[in-house]
Every structure is written in structure tokens, then in C-alpha cells.
Amino acid sequence: MNMMSEAAVEKALDKKMNDISYKMIGKDVSVYYGEKRALYDVNLNVRENTVTALIGPSGCGKSTFLRTLNRMNDTIDGCRVTGRITLDTDDIYDPAIDVVELRARVGMVFQKPNPFPKSIYENVAYGPRIHGLAKAKADMDAIVEQSLQKAGLWNEVKDRLQEGGTGLSGGQQQRLCIARAVAVSPEVILMDEPCSALDPIATAKVEELIHELRANFTIVIVTHSMQQAARVSQRTAMFHLGNLVEENDTDKMFTNPDDQRTQDYIMGRFG
Amino acid sequence: MSQVSMSPSMAALGAASRPERRDIGLRGRYAAERRFRLYGMAAIAFGLLFLFLLLFSVVSKGYTAFQQSMITIPVEFSEQIIDKDNERATNPQKLVSANYPVVARDALARVLGVAADDRAAMREVNGMISDSVRVQLRNLVTANPAIIGTTQPVTFLAHGDLDSAFKGQINLDVPEKDRKISDRQIGWMNQLAESGALSKHFNTGLFVNGASSRPEAAGVGVALIGSLYMMLIVLVLSLPIGVAASIYLEEFAPKNRFTDLIEVNINNLAAVPSIVYGLLGLAVFVNFAGFPRSAALVGGLVLTLMTLPTIIIATRAALKAVPPSIRSAALGLGASKMQTVFHHVLPLAMPGILTGTIIGLAHALGETAPLLLIGMVAFVADVPATPMDPATALPVQIYMWANEAERAFVERTSGAIIVLLIFLILMNVGAILLRRRFERRW
Ligand SMILES: Nc1ncnc2c1ncn2[C@@H]1O[C@H](COP(=O)(O)OP(=O)(O)OP(=O)(O)O)[C@@H](O)[C@H]1O
Ligand SMILES: [Mg+2]
Numbered sequence: 180m181n182m183m184s185e186a187a188v189e190k191a192l193d194k195k196m197n198d199i200s201y202k203m204i205g206k207d208v209s210v211y212y213g214e215k216r217a218l219y220d221v222n223l224n225v226r227e228n229t230v231t232a233l234i235g236p237s238g239c240g241k242s243t244f245l246r247t248l249n250r251m252n253d254t255i256d257g258c259r260v261t262g263r264i265t266l267d268t269d270d271i272y273d274p275a276i277d278v279v280e281l282r283a284r285v286g287m288v289f290q291k292p293n294p295f296p297k298s299i300y301e302n303v304a305y306g307p308r309i310h311g312l313a314k315a316k317a318d319m320d321a322i323v324e325q326s327l328q329k330a331g332l333w334n335e336v337k338d339r340l341q342e343g344g345t346g347l348s349g350g351q352q353q354r355l356c357i358a359r360a361v362a363v364s365p366e367v368i369l370m371d372e373p374c375s376a377l378d379p380i381a382t383a384k385v386e387e388l389i390h391e392l393r394a395n396f397t398i399v400i401v402t403h404s405m406q407q408a409a410r411v412s413q414r415t416a417m418f419h420l421g422n423l424v425e426e427n428d429t430d431k432m433f434t435n436p437d438d439q440r441t442q443d444y445i446m447g448r449f450g
Numbered sequence: 451m452s453q454v455s456m457s458p459s460m461a462a463l464g465a466a467s468r469p470e471r472r473d474i475g476l477r478g479r480y481a482a483e484r485r486f487r488l489y490g491m492a493a494i495a496f497g498l499l500f501l502f503l504l505l506f507s508v509v510s511k512g513y514t515a516f517q518q519s520m521i522t523i524p525v526e527f528s529e530q531i532i533d534k535d536n537e538r539a540t541n542p543q544k545l546v547s548a549n550y551p552v553v554a555r556d557a558l559a560r561v562l563g564v565a566a567d568d569r570a571a572m573r574e575v576n577g578m579i580s581d582s583v584r585v586q587l588r589n590l591v592t593a594n595p596a597i598i599g600t601t602q603p604v605t606f607l608a609h610g611d612l613d614s615a616f617k618g619q620i621n622l623d624v625p626e627k628d629r630k631i632s633d634r635q636i637g638w639m640n641q642l643a644e645s646g647a648l649s650k651h652f653n654t655g656l657f658v659n660g661a662s663s664r665p666e667a668a669g670v671g672v673a674l675i676g677s678l679y680m681m682l683i684v685l686v687l688s689l690p691i692g693v694a695a696s697i698y699l700e701e702f703a704p705k706n707r708f709t710d711l712i713e714v715n716i717n718n719l720a721a722v723p724s725i726v727y728g729l730l731g732l733a734v735f736v737n738f739a740g741f742p743r744s745a746a747l748v749g750g751l752v753l754t755l756m757t758l759p760t761i762i763i764a765t766r767a768a769l770k771a772v773p774p775s776i777r778s779a780a781l782g783l784g785a786s787k788m789q790t791v792f793h794h795v796l797p798l799a800m801p802g803i804l805t806g807t808i809i810g811l812a813h814a815l816g817e818t819a820p821l822l823l824i825g826m827v828a829f830v831a832d833v834p835a836t837p838m839d840p841a842t843a844l845p846v847q848i849y850m851w852a853n854e855a856e857r858a859f860v861e862r863t864s865g866a867i868i869v870l871l872i873f874l875i876l877m878n879v880g881a882i883l884l885r886r887r888f889e890r891r892w
Binding site for chain 1: 705773775776777778779780781782783784785786789793794798
């Protein structure tokens with residue numbers, strides 16, 4: 180179990196703890212939807228330039244935790260978050276933190292591909308445009324091309340950038356959404372079951388992509404596929420009924436987990 | 451269930467021992483479907499029938515209103531009648547108050563060969579000419595006094611009864627004393643028609659004239675302008691206010707008791723009878739704010755109040771229909787709430803908003819009751835220059851004409867309905883075109 184003492188958190192805030200640098204630190208995170216409690220004092224740290232997989236049975240609070248990391252929970256009526264989450268040294272629930280700026284630093288890819296009903300170019304350019312990241316048209320073109328290249332989509336769409344983003348196949352749409360998130364140059368990318376609507380080939384492409392993105396970004400991914408968690412992540416966190424059961428190196432998690440419940444879940448005995 | 455492969459013999463066996471087909475009520479289900487389709491088609495046929503009846507009755511009665519009988523004859527602007535004592539240089543009023551109908555009557559009598567001392571005949575000749583000739587000739591003379599003493603060809607309106615007779619709308623089998631036009635007048639009418647002096651022209655007067663007690667000179671001009679002003683006022687006020695209110699309620703307002711209450715009230719307001727809005731407008735805009743009665747401004751404000759709930763409900767429905775994933779996508783990229791709404795949600799909701807707005811406007815265009823209460827049912831002869839001037843509206847004009855007795859007003863009532871319907875069709879076509887433009891989804 181990865182329970183951290185208060186002192187440990189303070190140390191981590193200095194970004195130094197056993198040579199591991201933590202990008203985001205969640206301390207005693209609880210989430211309530213109205214009266215209903217969905218997360219119980221979760222302490223989970225996200226390492227920099229690492230892929231962290233969140234696994235667990237349906238309804239255990241993976242998406243809920245993921246959404247606390249870029250405050251997408253703010254958009255849900257009656258949702259309340261307690262505890263403390265830091266991004267580098269900033270407490271992201273501090274009233275002084277601007278949520279717009281936070282989301283520019285912590286991007287998100289959703290379960291269902293949700294491109295805007297606009298052109299492919301516009302989809303990718305939208306984020307940089309609202310954040311004023313490109314001054315000239317040429318800069319924007321460069322950002323769009325780089326982002327699409329990082330998302331492994333450039334070669335497929337370079338001749339039809341002005342066509343609609345919703346006219347792409349499901350897998351292409353999801354990669355477009357990843358390109359869109361990448362275009363803003365966030366520090367962390369959150370992915371909520373990004374492959375659940377994709378076929379094995381598209382899934383393989385996205386997984387490959389996650390591998391490559393790891394060099395520049397910190398990634399947190401929710402997945403229902405144990406194989407996927409094993410393939411793409413270095414760290415894995417297991418949730419159950421709103422509790423964080425265990426967080427460990429992915430290798431250890433899948434071979435020799437500390438917690439019996441993890442063992443049972445991975446072996447397919449519940450969930 | 452792990453059959454790996456099926457040998458041909460097994461397949462044959464399978465076919466032979468195929469179980470009895472279960473009765474899953476297919477026949478009943480298909481029958482139900484057929485019946486339902488039949489109901490649907492019957493309902494549509496019924497609706498179309500009534501639509502056709504409505505259009506047929508209106509058009510068949512009203513198309514003649516777009517033509518008007520006119521008499522073209524040489525008219526002598528006799529100095530003897532207009533300005534006997536030659537005072538016009540000193541008294542300009544003389545030209546205004548001169549007896550112009552007599553000028554026209556004499557001209558027509560001369561063409562028909564009626565002796566000037568046959569007073570009964572002269573009265574009947576006079577009965578063939580529209581009273582509007584007074585204003586027409588007066589305008590001609592005051593604009594150019596030099597025509598006094600000359601003879602000019604002039605085209606003027608035939609009297610409404612002559613117009614009806616010429617269009618064949620008066621039953622000539624009725625005894626002469628019971629109809630509005632005498633046998634002698636019918637004879638003259640045929641004589642004039644043969645010589646080409648009496649003919650039908652396109653009725654521009656219907657579109658430019660204001661109210662008149664003489665049907666041949668009455669038009670929907672004032673009503674058209676009044677309705678146009680009101681539509682502009684309604685559009686300019688209710689679209690921005692309605693859309694702003696809906697966006698705030700739907701996207702920004704917290705969901706609590708208070709906003710629930712507002713929502714219920716808006717829905718109720720949409721169902722409030724329009725005459726209540728008329729009373730409200732009378733109390734607030736006329737009696738309290740002191741705006742002039744009968745003005746298009748007040749009518750527009752009242753109709754705005756009436757249209758707002760419709761637009762708000764339609765806009766909120768359109769906003770609700772935008773998939774939440776689009777909002778999440780924009781918010782997740784760091785767009786502010788406002789950017790999310792204006793860059794993504796509003797464009798997607800636009801077709802729905804426009805449809806709602808046009809439906810609201812169309813309702814407002816056909817609304818009569820509240821306008822009666824704020825005095826737009828007045829007799830307005832002059833085209834209103836501004837929305838502050840007295841005006842009427844198309845449906846009110848129809849209502850007023852429908853209450854008139856003359857035959858010539860009957861066709862004008864239907865004619866005005868046709869004009870109103872054309873207006874509505876144009877608005878709907880506009881709505882469809884706008885929808886097309888905005889609906890360019892990828
Ligand atoms: N918007 C919401 N309003 C109310 N309750 C919610 C909402 N979203 C989630 N919950 C509740 O919070 C709990 C955790 O939900 P969450 O979506 O985080 O689960 P999850 O682990 O992502 O499940 P899945 O694997 O099925 O996506 C569930 O019990 C769910 O019912
Ligand atoms: Mg989920």
C-alpha cells in the first residue's frame with residue numbers, strides 16, 4: 180500500500196523523493212456526488228513521464244478520480260471534491276488557480292471520440308487558438324502538423340485537413356482527439372478508456388502512440404483491459420468501491436500483487 | 451456450443467430435423483403495422499383535404515382582388531367647374547375644395563352621351579365613378595394648375611359596385627331595385643368595356659392604399675407597413691433577449707428552486723392567451739409608459755412579450771439537444787464556459803433556434819386579439835412614417851374587412867388573407883434556407 184505520511188507529501192512537493200519526481204500528488208481525495216460518496220480518501224501520486232494505469236471493476240471510481248485531476252468534476256452538478264491535489268507545486272483546487280489554465284496544462288481524451296463538427300484542421304487548431312499559442316498562420320500550420328504527427332494521424336489526413344473531423348473512422352477520430360489534446364502542449368494527458376470504442380488495430384496504434392507520448396508527457400489512463408494496462412503502463416493503480424486498493428509497478432502488480440483483491444481482480448475472479 | 455465443423459451429412463440431418471416454427475405472432479404484428487400505416491395515411495389525407503379546402507376557398511374568392519376595374523377617358527378640366535371666378539392666384543384653397551367629382555362625372559357623361567340636364571341619368575353616371583376620383587383629380591390639378599382648361603386622358607377607379615358587376619360578381623337576375631347597379635348602368639358598363647374605356651388593371655392600390663370606406667380604394671398598405679414594423683421590432687427585441695435568457699438559464703444558471711420556478715413560469719407564459727398580453731400592453735405601454743395608442747411600436751412590444759416564451763423554450767430545447775460530449779471536449783481543452791457556448795454549442799443549436807424564432811414570428815404575424823386591445827383596429831388612411839404613428843396590422847385589416855357588407859370587401863378580405871399567407875410562406879422559406887445554411891454538419 181502506498182500510504183504517504185504528511186511529511187512524505189511535503190517532501191514530494193519538493194519534487195524529490197527517492198529520485199522519483201511526482202507530477203501530480205493526490206492526498207486524501209474524496210469525491211461526493213450529492214449525498215453519495217464515490218471516492219474514499221484516495222492517496223495516489225502520478226510520476227512524471229510515466230504512464231499510470233487505473234484499473235478496477237466498473238463503478239469503482241476510476242473516471243471520478245481521473246476527472247479530479249483536471250477538475251472536469253466542476254462541470255457536474257452537485258459534485259464535491261475534498262482533499263488535496265497538486266500539479267507540480269500548485270494546489271489545483273486552490274481558488275487562486277484558474278481552471279482554464281489548469282486544463283491547458285492537464286489535457287483530456289474521452290472514452291468516446293468526440294471531435295468537434297468542424298474540419299480536421301480546426302479540431303486541432305482550436306486549443307492553440309483559444310490559448311493564443313500561435314501568432315501567425317504558419318505557426319498554427321506547424322502546430323497542427325506536429326500534433327497530427329505525434330498522434331500518428333498525419334499521413335492519413337494530410338491531404339484532407341479541411342474535411343470534417345466527424346467523417347473519419349472511429350479510430351482515426353480518437354487519434355484526432357489525442358492530437359487535439361497534444362496540440363495545447365499539456366504537461367499531463369488524462370485518458371478515460373480511450374480504446375474502448377476501437378478495434379484491435381486502432382487500439383494497437385493508440386497504444387503505440389501512448390508509448391511515444393510518454394517521452395514528453397505524463398499520462399494517466401483508465402482501462403478495463405488488463406493486457407492494455409500491462410502493455411502501456413509502468414505504474415498501475417487498482418480501485419475498488421471507491422477505495423485505492425493498491426498502487427505499484429505494473430510488473431509487480433501483474434505478477435505478485437500485495438493485495439488479495441488485486442490478485443482476484445486480475446485473475447478475473449470479480450469485477 | 452463448441453461445434454468445430456459441420457459435416458455435410460450433419461447439415462442434412464439438421465435440415466431434416468428442423469423444429470416446428472414457433473408461432474411468435476408475426477401475422478398479428480404485421481397486421482397491426484399495416485393498420486397503423488393506414489391510420490397515418492388517413493390522417494394525412496384528412497389534413498391535406500382541409501388544407502386544400504382552405505386554400506381553394508381563399509384563393510377562389512380572393513384572386514379577383516388583385517385586379518381592379520378602371521375607367522380611362524378624356525377629362526376636361528373645366529375652369530367653369532373648378533375655379534369659376536378665377537381666384538386661384540389669390541386663394542389656393544379654391545383648388546383644394548373644388549368640386550372634382552363633377553368634373554369626372556361630366557367627362558363620363560360626355561363619353562356615354564348622357565344629356566347634362568337629365569339629372570336622374572347624371573346621378574347614375576356618378577354612381578359608376580369611385581369617390582376616390584376627388585383626391586386623384588385634386589392632386590393632378592394642384593400639382594400642375596396649368597392643366598385647367600385643357601382636356602387630358604385620365605385613368606380612375608370605377609365604383610366598387612361597377613367593379614363587382616364587371617367582374618361578374620353581381621347576380622343580374624335579381625330585380626333591378628334590389629341590386630346595387632341598375633340596368634342602365636349595366637348597359638353603359640358594356641358600352642364602356644367595348645370601347646376599351648373600362649378595363650381591368652393590376653390592383654397596385656391594394657398594396658399601397660390605407661383604410662377607406664370605399665372598397666375600390668381600400669388597401670392593405672398601412673397594414674403591411676404596420677405588420678412589417680412590428681415584425682422588425684419583435685425580431686430585434688425577442689431574438690437577442692430570448693437567446694440570451696435561454697443561454698443563461700441553460701448553461702450558466704445554477705439549478706435550484708428559483709431557476710425551476712422561472713422555468714415553470716416561462717412554460718406557463720407560453721400558454722397564456724394572447725388577449726391577456728393585449729391587456730398587459732394596454733396597461734403598461736399605453737397607460738403607464740404613455741406610448742401612443744394604435745402605434746406599431748406598442749403592437750411590436752406586446753407581440754415581443756408574447757413571442758419571448760416561445761423563443762426561449764425552442765432555444766433551450768435546441769441547446770439541450772447539443773451532445774454533452776461537445777461541451778466536455780471544449781472544456782477539456784481549456785475553453786472557458788463562454789467560449790464553449792459561443793464557439794461550439796450555439797452554432798450547433800442555431801438551426802433549432804432559428805426554427806423556433808420563425809415559428810414565434812409567424813404566430814406574432816397572425817395575432818389579432820392583443821392588437822385590438824391596444825387600439826390597432828383604428829381607421830388609418832395614411833401610411834405610417836414611423837412605428838410611433840397609428841397603424842393597423844394585416845390580420846386586423848382582415849378582421850375589419852370581414853365585417854364590411856359590400857361585395858367588393860368580400861374579395862378584398864380573401865385577397866388580404868392571400869397576402870398574409872404569402873408573407874408566412876416567405877418567412878418559412880427563409881427559415882428553411884437559414885436552416886440549410888447552418889445545418890452544414892460534417
Ligand atoms: N455524474 C454523476 N452523478 C452521480 N453519481 C455519479 C456520477 N458519475 C459517477 N457517479 C457514481 O460514482 C461512482 C464511480 O463512478 P465512475 O464513473 O468514477 O466509475 P468508473 O470506475 O469510471 O466505472 P466504469 O469503469 O464503468 O467507467 C459510481 O457509483 C457512479 O454511480
Ligand atoms: Mg469510467
